[in-house]
Amino acid sequence: MFKILKKNIFRSPYQSLAVILNVSLALFLVCTFFLIGAGSRAVLNFFESRPQAIAYLKDGVKSQEIDLLKARVESTGKVKEARYISKDDALKIYKDLFKDKPVLLEMVTANFLPASLEISANDISSLREIAEILKKEPIVEDVDFQEDVVSTLSSWLGSLRKFGFAMAVFLLLNCLLTILVILGMRISQRKEEIEILRLLGASSWYISSPIYLEGVFYGLFSAIFSWGLCYLVILYLAPFLSRVLTGIPIFPISPIFMLEVLGGISFLGSFVGFLGSLIAASRFLRVSR
């Protein structure tokens, strides 16, 4: 059967190449959309797990006042965690963040940085209310909260998902039709040969199985090719993206995750290839007797 598959593929090499390139491009885009979606999800998770509101405290605030403030915000029941960051802690974080840029570390001491209270809310929608409570506190200098960042990111991710899903459906339909048309042409080209095989006693399975195999081959080969291409693009962009997304633990991407993506895209490619070949066979191999 594999001998027949090889023969069928090389019988019209340009047609085979056209279908492989077309399906590869579509699956590459599907793979890219998926990876962007997964990356965005990771970014969102990162922001959600970070303190979502920071209350910068005035200098010289006593620890009892801080404890009272902490207790007050926790008593609202809307706070998941409230953590006090002293001036020394803030300096440590600052130094860690800019360890590669010594110029920024010069002249900076703990006195330059404010102490703060980092707060994570149970629900992002209650963040504004918590921020308002904090702003009214006399020991609070300023309040910074990320409601906009997270909600914008969340809504952007939702839109991206919808757009990605629609595009994936559109692209997979394109793959299906490409495989269907090319295999239909193949069957038409082999019409006489198929007719002779039927007269000699070939079963429908004997005639159609190389067609199914060809469809699955196109889907699977294109999936592996497009996944490889995606991985190369990620590896190429990784240094740049790591810089842009500093602190967000995405890179390096786990090879296990990429293998899972390979499994998924291979299944998708094979399924589309098989479906295309199945429709082509049922459409073009239909005979009266």
Place this chain on the structure above:
Amino acid sequence: MITFDKVTKKFGEIVALENASFKIDKGEFVFLTGPSGAGKTTIIRLITGEYLPTSGTIEAVLTKINEISKRKIYLWRRKIGVIFQDYKLFNDRTIFENISVPLSFYKFTSGEIEEKVGKVLELVGLQERKNLFPAQLAGGELQRTCLARAIVTAPEILLADEPTGNLDPKTAREMVKLFEEINKKGTTIIMATHNQSIVDIFKTRVIELDRGKIVRDEKKGKYHV
């Protein structure tokens, strides 16, 4: 072995075969004669199951051919060998590969295929040509290839549609001698032909058709009465 019972085949208004009834026993050699359009090929195609009769029944090897479903017809076709007037060979495959096609439907090993094809190549005298392509062979050799392909699975029935139609008289006689040899081994042969000399030499059963009707059925007949 093969029974036609009041078989009629119509294509629209055209009657290709009308009320044909005959019985062919196992091991018989039967010539179907008559002018073009008489219904010879229609009979062959009705036996292969390519055509379904408009009315009547066709029974062969205890199977009602007209009742075999589209999905199962291949099983019947594997029981018969067919030689086509236009050869129906695969031009992109060698003679060896062409002959081995019916064997590829079964799970034979490559060694078994080589042995079976080798035997029929020897019978039809084409051992030397086995690696050539159909375009490199003469008409008689092509027809012998078709014969080899038809008998490689040792079918009980061999159908030949004008197998000598494109051959010179000498090659045609050689070809029919091969058929005679195969028939002697017990294979039932039904041959549609125009070739008067062959029919007259072999003096076997002749079913003559004219405009779709059987006009003569003689046990040891000649081309003309």
